[in-house]
Amino acid sequence: MLSEQSAATVRATLPVVGAAIGEITERFYAGLFAAHPELLRDLFNRGNQAAGTQRQALAGSIAAFATYLVDHPDQRPDAMLGRIAHKHASLGVAPEQYAVVHEHLFAAIAEVLGEAVTPEVAAAWDEVYWLMANALIAIEKRLYEESGSRGWxxxxxxxxxxxxxxxxxxxxxxxxxxxxxxxxxxxxxxxxxxxxxxxxxxxxxxxxxxxxxxxxxxxxxxxxxxxxxxxxxxxxxxxxxxxxxxxxxSEPYGDLVLDDVTDTPLLLASAGIGVTPMVAMLAQLAETGHSAPVTVVHGDRSPADHALRADHEAYAAKLPDAAAHFWYEEQAPEEGRSGLVDLGGIAVPEGTRAYLCGPLPFMRAVRTQLIGKGVAPADIHYEVFGPDLWLASRG
The missing domain is CATH 2.40.30.10 (Translation factors)
Structure with missing residues (x-):
């Protein structure tokens, strides 16, 4: 993956680049949108840009990718790349846009770090960028071919x-x-x-x-x-x-899907509007007659805030071996539980595969509880939207 010479340079400069990455990404976006205002108007999420969260996400993904290459020189973080590629494909990102990003990103690096960006340092980080970009381009090409369309x-x-x-x-x-x-x-x-x-x-x-x-x-x-x-x-x-x-x-994208789960115990955990993919999964399991145990977990502010609750309950009821557990922070009814999701009293069968969707703190808490109950980290899968995407992809 990363050449030995570049790996040594990236390892040596990662602390400096990491310390300045926030300023680098801020100047990157300023330069990018000054040159291409249509990208902010028609492609990038203006809310995330205004809040600064998109800059944090870009900084985090670059730092995470570079760190992974240095720590695992013969591998690449396919989980993170796959999640980002699905997001890009759903937006219709084209290969030529990576060259535009490269131009403005490296101009920002040179502007912020100045003389510290020697030809050797520039070459090393250029290699990091194109390793990431070319991997994403290849994955996105495959996704477009599978969907049959890159358009709207x-x-x-x-x-x-x-x-x-x-x-x-x-x-x-x-x-x-x-x-x-x-x-x-x-x-x-x-x-x-x-x-x-x-x-x-x-x-x-x-x-x-x-x-x-x-x-x-x-x-x-x-x-x-x-x-x-x-x-x-x-x-x-x-x-x-x-x-x-x-x-x-767009065409449908996303890799949080049910694969080869015919005889697999499942746990579907959601919070708030994270319920949406879980209801679709339950509908599919009910349609296919999934016979292994299914544990349904959901947390919300109140029963009145629990979107798709009737479907949530109805699809779970169609399964021969399913149990639904709902937690509400306010106005918990007798059939629900009060407070935040707590798996302490919930039986999790051996070999369970878990799917999580909701706010990142919720998923981190549930993941920790599942690992404590013996669920393998590799069997815990996430869906995250917005600028926290790369964080969950690391887990």
Whole structure:
């Protein structure tokens, strides 16, 4: 993977680059958007940019990748790369865009580190960048080939279903009436919307309906707080997108899917809107008649905030050996549990494979509890959206 000479240089300069990586990424994005304002308007998440979380994510992914190459010179972090590639593919990222990123990233490195960027240092970090970029380009090429498309398709909203006070389910059909490629339970789509200021913003939403239909179903939580820019897309969907409106959707992507689980005990853990891929997984398990034990775990603020709860319970009830456990921080009913998710009293069968989706602190806590119960770390799988993506990919 990384040449010996470059590995030695990266190892020696990693502390310096790591200490400055926040400033480097800040200047990188400033230069990138000054040269290509259309990227901020039409591709990058303006909410994450305004909050600074996208800069932190880029800094973290670069540092994590470089550290992995130095510590494991004959390997590469495929889990992290795979997650990022699925996200990029859902956005329609093209190979030529990596050269644009390279130009502005290395200009920022030179600007911040100055004379410390010798030709040897520049060459070493250039090698790191293109190892990561070329790996992503190759994975994304395969994903595009498998999906049969790198473009966008227009889908008409045929139904809006209020799930809770701040979660709305949208059901959509393709405007062209053509065939629909099936998806795998747990996958997501990118949704592109045209906002009132003319920007085209994109967000990812898990497919919350059952596979095997021509209808795409997404369940969108309106982000609380200031609607611009943090929750501008979710608020736009809730307030403005009615039946008959048309949205742009990508093909389904995401690698948190059920593979070869016929005889495998499963644990599906979610919190908040993280319930969406888990409901799709339960629908698939119910359809295929999964007979091994399934443990369903969910945490939420209250029963009224538990989106898709009826489906959550109904699909679990269709399975011959399933148990559902719900925790609520407020107003816990008799059938629920009060407080945060706690697996202390939950039996986890030997050989369980776990799938988690929710806020990163929730998943870290559940992962720790599962490991404590003997679940192998390799059998604990995540789904994370937004700039925390790379963090979960390391686990």
């Amino acid at each position: 398709r227009e889908w008409e909203v045929v139904e809006r279903v209020p799930e809770t006070a701040d979660v709305m389910t949208f059901r959509l059909r393709p405007v062209d009436g053509g065939p629909v490629r099936d998806f795998r339970a747990g996958q997501y789509v990118s949704v592109g919307v045209k906002l009132p200021d003319g920007a085209r913003q994109i967000r990812q939403y898990s497919l919350s309906g059952a596979p095997g239909t021509t209808v795409r179903q997404i369940s969108v939580k309106a982000v609380r707080g200031d609607a611009a820019p943090g929750g501008e897309v979710s608020h736009h969907l809730h307030a403005r997108v009615q039946v008959g409106e048309v949205l742009q959707l």
